[in-house]
Amino acid sequence: xxxxxxxxxxxxxxxxxxxxxxxxxxxxxxxxxxxxxxxxxxxxxxxxxxxxxxxxxxxxxxxxxxxxxxxxxxxxxxxxxxxxxxxxxxxxxxxxxxxxxxxxxxxxxxxxxxxxxxxxxxxxxxxxxxxxxxxx
Amino acid sequence: xxxxxxxxxxxxxxxxxxxxxxxxxxxxxxxxxxxxxxxxxxxxxxxxxxxxxxxxxxxxxxxxxxxxxxxxxxxxxxxxxxxxxxxxxxxxxxxxxxxxxxxxxxxxxxxxxxxxxxxxxxxxxxxxxxxxxxxxxxxxxxxxxxxxxxxxxxxxxxxxxxxxxxxxxxxxxxxxxxxxxxxxxxxxxxxxxxxxxxxxxxxxxxxxxxxxxxxxxxxxxxxxxxxxxxxxxxxxxxxxxxxxxxxxxxxxxxxxxxxxxxxxxxxxxxxxxxxxxxxxxxxxxx
Numbered sequence: 001x002x003x004x005x006x007x008x009x010x011x012x013x014x015x016x017x018x019x020x021x022x023x024x025x026x027x028x029x030x031x032x033x034x035x036x037x038x039x040x041x042x043x044x045x046x047x048x049x050x051x052x053x054x055x056x057x058x059x060x061x062x063x064x065x066x067x068x069x070x071x072x073x074x075x076x077x078x079x080x081x082x083x084x085x086x087x088x089x090x091x092x093x094x095x096x097x098x099x100x101x102x103x104x105x106x107x108x109x110x111x112x113x114x115x116x117x118x119x120x121x122x123x124x125x126x127x128x129x130x131x132x133x134x135x136x
Numbered sequence: 137x138x139x140x141x142x143x144x145x146x147x148x149x150x151x152x153x154x155x156x157x158x159x160x161x162x163x164x165x166x167x168x169x170x171x172x173x174x175x176x177x178x179x180x181x182x183x184x185x186x187x188x189x190x191x192x193x194x195x196x197x198x199x200x201x202x203x204x205x206x207x208x209x210x211x212x213x214x215x216x217x218x219x220x221x222x223x224x225x226x227x228x229x230x231x232x233x234x235x236x237x238x239x240x241x242x243x244x245x246x247x248x249x250x251x252x253x254x255x256x257x258x259x260x261x262x263x264x265x266x267x268x269x270x271x272x273x274x275x276x277x278x279x280x281x282x283x284x285x286x287x288x289x290x291x292x293x294x295x296x297x298x299x300x301x302x303x304x305x306x307x308x309x310x311x312x313x314x315x316x317x318x319x320x321x322x323x324x325x326x327x328x329x330x331x332x333x334x335x336x337x338x339x340x341x342x343x344x345x346x347x348x349x350x351x352x353x354x355x356x357x358x359x360x361x362x363x364x365x366x367x368x369x370x371x372x373x374x375x376x377x378x379x380x381x382x383x384x385x386x387x388x389x390x391x392x393x394x395x396x397x398x399x400x401x402x403x404x405x406x407x408x409x410x411x412x413x414x415x416x417x418x419x420x421x422x
Contacts, residue, residue, distance in 0.1 A: 028363070030390045034370035041377060074363075101362040123362070124370030 020067040024050040025057045027075040042130045066094045073100040084114045150177035172204040179280035183240040183269045200242035217265045220256040227254040247271040364398040
């Protein structure tokens, strides 16, 4: 038990030293472009990977260990909820910020079921919203 | 006790028995039979007819020595009855052979010095005419008038009671029928109302379903339009901090693409919703 704990602590310190990795997951490449620019403009330090296919993003999580994932809900291959379920199943702990054009209270409520979700933002994002996300 | 006195006593005893039996009679048939069997104890006669007349109808009873008959008659008073109605004075006179057949329906034996006695009685709304044919062999005399009066009183009162009772029963029957009819109509109305309620329920449900469909159409419209619109807004937001060249190279093509997407989605929605609305209104017509 102690071994595992020390291992994960070590890993966390490692990831803090490193430049954080950020995933953008949205089937619209333009949205990913906008969000990438916003993050750059906000002077957030991070290596950004954008995915228009959420399945590809899922496969890359364990390898690239992103600190943050900006996740769209409405996508054709798998939707955001399925993406979150997959993360849960595979014990992937990256922080997720849902970024959607739906402002439905039902969706906001559902987001609370996933502990890795730390934010719920409606599109379009702005520098201000980006700063809030990453300064949490 | 002389002959007359004993004759009276026997007659009144007979009448008293008749009277008590009469009070128990329930039909005109019974009254007719009972009267026929008792008449001979009251006085001598060959034939007797009792007509009770009201505004609406005329009830005739005829008796011979051994036959009885009764019927309702609309009109038709014989000459003696007409005289009685005019003068209201009893008639006691000799009867011509030819007149006999007009006074009775029965075949009478050959009469010797036939006589008629006829009398008028007034019971308010009911009037009565009684006529008796007698002769030397069966003689109705003036001393029989008193018992005839008693008989007529009892007889008319009883027949009137039976008639009123049957009228009342008829009315009751009509009344029951009317109530039944009202009942049937009420049930018809209830079933019509129930049908209407069911129809309203179904229509209301249809309308609610259509409303739900419309709401979901609206939600899909707003969601589909929001996505490219938010891209355009995001790009515009970005463009504020970039150079002209960068804008033209990096942002403008995306703006154009997003605006085109918006246009496509918008046109598609307009087309699709026009079809949906057509479909909805068609369903409503059915």
